[in-house]
Amino acid sequence: MTPGEAKPAPLLEAEALALFAGGRWLCADLALRLHAGECLAVLGPNGSGKTTLLHTLAGLRDPGAGLIRLQGRGYRERSPRATARLRALLPQIQPEQFSCSVIESVLVGRHPHVGRWAWESRADIEIAQAALARVGIDHLAHRDVLSLSGGERQRAAIAALLAQQPALYLLDEPLNHLDLRFQIQTLELFRALARDGAGVVMVLHDINLTARFADQAILLDGHGGVLAGLAREVLQPGRLADAFGHPLIRAEVDGHAVFVPR
Amino acid sequence: MPARPPVVVVLPVLLVAGLTALAWALVSGEARADWSSLLAALGGSASFDATVIRELRLPRAVAAYAGGGLLAVAGALMQVLLRNPLADPYVLGVSGGAAVGALGALSIGLSTVAADASAFAGALAAMLLVFGLARGDGSWTQTRLLLTGVIVAAGCGAVVTLMLSMAHDARVHSMLFWLMGDASAAGRPWPALGLLAFAVLACLPLARDLNVLARGDLGARALGVAVDRLRVAIYVLASLLTATAVTMIGTVGFVGLIVPHLVRLAIGNDQRVLLPASALAGGALLVLADTAARLVLSPLQLPVGVLTALIGVPVFLFLLARHYR
Numbered sequence: 001m002t003p004g005e006a007k008p009a010p011l012l013e014a015e016a017l018a019l020f021a022g023g024r025w026l027c028a029d030l031a032l033r034l035h036a037g038e039c040l041a042v043l044g045p046n047g048s049g050k051t052t053l054l055h056t057l058a059g060l061r062d063p064g065a066g067l068i069r070l071q072g073r074g075y076r077e078r079s080p081r082a083t084a085r086l087r088a089l090l091p092q093i094q095p096e097q098f099s100c101s102v103i104e105s106v107l108v109g110r111h112p113h114v115g116r117w118a119w120e121s122r123a124d125i126e127i128a129q130a131a132l133a134r135v136g137i138d139h140l141a142h143r144d145v146l147s148l149s150g151g152e153r154q155r156a157a158i159a160a161l162l163a164q165q166p167a168l169y170l171l172d173e174p175l176n177h178l179d180l181r182f183q184i185q186t187l188e189l190f191r192a193l194a195r196d197g198a199g200v201v202m203v204l205h206d207i208n209l210t211a212r213f214a215d216q217a218i219l220l221d222g223h224g225g226v227l228a229g230l231a232r233e234v235l236q237p238g239r240l241a242d243a244f245g246h247p248l249i250r251a252e253v254d255g256h257a258v259f260v261p262r
Numbered sequence: 263m264p265a266r267p268p269v270v271v272v273l274p275v276l277l278v279a280g281l282t283a284l285a286w287a288l289v290s291g292e293a294r295a296d297w298s299s300l301l302a303a304l305g306g307s308a309s310f311d312a313t314v315i316r317e318l319r320l321p322r323a324v325a326a327y328a329g330g331g332l333l334a335v336a337g338a339l340m341q342v343l344l345r346n347p348l349a350d351p352y353v354l355g356v357s358g359g360a361a362v363g364a365l366g367a368l369s370i371g372l373s374t375v376a377a378d379a380s381a382f383a384g385a386l387a388a389m390l391l392v393f394g395l396a397r398g399d400g401s402w403t404q405t406r407l408l409l410t411g412v413i414v415a416a417g418c419g420a421v422v423t424l425m426l427s428m429a430h431d432a433r434v435h436s437m438l439f440w441l442m443g444d445a446s447a448a449g450r451p452w453p454a455l456g457l458l459a460f461a462v463l464a465c466l467p468l469a470r471d472l473n474v475l476a477r478g479d480l481g482a483r484a485l486g487v488a489v490d491r492l493r494v495a496i497y498v499l500a501s502l503l504t505a506t507a508v509t510m511i512g513t514v515g516f517v518g519l520i521v522p523h524l525v526r527l528a529i530g531n532d533q534r535v536l537l538p539a540s541a542l543a544g545g546a547l548l549v550l551a552d553t554a555a556r557l558v559l560s561p562l563q564l565p566v567g568v569l570t571a572l573i574g575v576p577v578f579l580f581l582l583a584r585h586y587r
Contacts, residue, residue: 060483084486095478098347098531111474112486116467119534164485 009072010035011168011199012057012087017066021052025064027226032218036167039191039200041210041231044220045244050203051092051172053220057201058089058170070168084112088164092172092203094157102148102156103141106131109163124163131162134189136182150177158186162193169193171202175209187213207248211235211257219243235259269535272528276542280327283549287323288315290553292561325451325510326552326566327545330517331458332507334544335465337518338525338536339500342476343493344404351504351518354411354497358418359388360508361441365422368437369429377440378509385505388414393497402490407497443514443567445552454506461503462541468492469533476531514567516574517544517551523581 012034019026026049034040042050055061057068059075068075070086078086088109106128107120114120120128132138135155140148145156154177161169169190175183183206190200191213204210210217210231217234219227221243227234237248240259247262288303289295295303295311303312303320336351344353351357363384367377396402396410422441429437465472471492474482483489504518521544522536529535548566551573555564 055480058484060480079486080483080488081486084484087484089480089484091478091480091484095345095481098341098476098526100531104530104532105477108474108477108481108485111470114470116470 008036009069011038011071012201013067013069013072014057015067017056017068018064019049019052019056020064021049025224026052027220027224028065030066030218030226030228032216032228034168034199034201034216036197036199037194038215039194039202039213040216040218041214042201042203042218042220043205043207043210043234043240043243044218045222048220048222048243050220053218054089054170054172054201054203058087059083060089081112084164084166086166087168087170088161088166090157090161090169090171090174092176094153099144099146101142102137102145103128103132105145105156106159106163109160112164127165128159128163131159132156134162135159136185151179151182154178155182155186158189166198168199169201171200173203173205175204175206183209207235207240207259208256211259232257269529272535272539273542276539276546280542280546280549283546283553284323284327287326287549287553288319290557291319321451322445322552323549324455326445326548328451328454328458329445329507329511329514330521330548330551331541331545332454332461332503333514333518333548334521334525334540335458335461335537336500336503336507338522338533338540339465339472339496339503340518341522342472342533343496343500344408345476345478346404346408347523348519349408350516351500351507352415352513352515354392354407354501355388355414355418356385356501356504357508357513358415358422359391360385360505361513362418362421362425363387364440364509364512365425365429365437368440369425369433371430371433381509382505385501385508388418389498389501389505402493439565440512441567442565443512443570444565445511445514445548446563451510454510457503457506458541458545461499462538464499465537466534468495469537472496472533473531476533511548512565512567514548514570516570516578517548520574520577520581521547523578527581 010033014030014032017030018028042053044050052061056063059068059070070083075083107124110120110124110127114124129138129141132141135158137152137155140152145153148156158174174186178186187209194200214231216229217231219234219239227239235257237250237259241247248259249262251258251260285300289297289300293311293314295315299311300315302309303315333351340349340351340353341347360381364377364381367380392411392414396407426434426437471487474485474487475489475492479489522540525536525539525543529539551569552566555566555569558564
């Protein structure tokens with residue numbers, strides 16, 4: 001950004017956000033601002049509302065209270081289709097009932113970019129192929145999705161997300177089914193996308209990977225309490241122990257913070 | 263893209279297959295006709311053969327074609343709506359409602375026209391009942407819709423059995439024929455054919471939305487698909503198609519289940535091709551089955567539903583064994 005230019009509106013912004021689900025408040029008065037280039041991790045014990053928060057931030061669920069803005073505008077101010085060109089959601093579970101080829105499943109990500117009467121163009125197919133190559137499964141392009149392993153299916157789902165080319169990625173447990181190597185590769189991939197101007201919000205279970213890859217963190221404690229801020233401030237052993245109900249110790253290995261259950 | 267027959271080949275091939283099946287249906291039967299008398303009949307000749315073809319065989323063949331196409335499209339839509347490859351047009355009770363309506367009318371000795379109207383009314387009543395119950399608390403999940411439909415269908419089945427057991431002997435035969443599916447009584451099939459064409463055209467601009475919906479509600483909503491509206495639209499459309507088909511030819515089984523699967527095996531699961539191809543293939547298949555039903559034990563005519571079930575059961579079991587190996 002050149003000096004003197006006004007700072008652009010945050011990619012994603014929430015004010016006084018409160019979430020209500022299953023007969024209880026999951027969090028109240030949550031504020032966040034995510035700019036292009038940043039990664040935000042959402043942490044918390046099972047049932048603390050991580051997925052609910054992510055779906056709310058995606059505009060797929062009305063918040064109990066508060067405001068959410070995507071690139072400066074509320075979700076109701078854009079059509080669902082225009083919204084889908086700006087933000088993508090990776091669901092926690094990848095449902096797949098009917099067989100189709102991997103490349104077709106990735107082309108689904110082009111849906112908001114292709115007109116109602118149009119078919120996917122050559123360019124769309126190239127985008128899908130590039131997305132497959134980026135997650136390292138371009139050799140599986142013509143395989144049936146039903147024949148893929150869990151990890152391969154997860155990577156195909158991530159490729160469909162890349163093909164959607166949004167500004168904001170909302171990822172619900174993106175490391176599901178992935179082995180160690182692909183966990184790191186996936187997080188590095190989204191860091192690289194952030195470097196190129198995207199924003200990333202991801203629900204993670206691994207505190208150590210959060211410490212290594214996230215700029216900001218939100219910690220839900222499962223009792224309606226929420227802590228949001230810079231990752232290194234949120235990730236304190238005492239706060240994590242309170243939220244997860246198990247004591248942790250912090251250590252440093254190669255300059256990275258590491259949290260080990262006691 | 264994988265090595266699948268391209269659209270420009272599949273649809274014309276299926277169309278020609280359908281026309282060939284129709285031509286075969288018109289020339290086959292007790293009074294054999296050759297191709298020249300077929301042309302004469304279609305040209306408006308007043309000879310006996312031409313009249314048989316035009317007044318008896320043509321409406322029946324067109325009814326089978328339209329009915330098969332309607333059921334196949336309705337089945338394909340239901341499979342997407344319920345995201346369940348085993349769904350068929352009857353799973354949500356529309357046919358049960360139609361059967362209650364039709365058999366109710368037949369058991370008190372009303373005419374077939376009245377029975378048709380009653381069947382259509384019964385189908386719509388079942389559709390609205392399932393819709394109302396499944397949406398009761400505002401949720402609209404596949405499981406809830408499926409369970410509601412299955413229960414309503416089971417209830418209709420009980421009522422049908424009750425009516426059969428209480429019916430006058432002379433009327434049981436016509437009631438059973440209606441239940442098994444029979445194209446011979448179809449009088450005016452042309453509106454149904456028009457509805458089939460309209461339904462396929464109406465689905466085309468929605469077909470890519472359906473592709474996305476087939477992968478789950480959440481992902482579809484995130485991709486900008488108006489999921490609730492789309493699901494209501496395909497539920498109502500599939501129910502209307504089923505009601506029309508069932509009113510015309512009875513509850514012919516398996517076409518709505520098998521045809522979308524066969525087409526899917528051949529060309530994949532892109533609804534933009536699957537829906538028109540299912541319409542064409544369903545029509546062709548039911549015309550073949552109905553003509554065979556007229557011929558195999560001629561002069562005795564079988565209800566076409568028996569034949570589709572006899573063909574459908576082994577084909578479906580074969581597909582199932584292949585798919586879930």
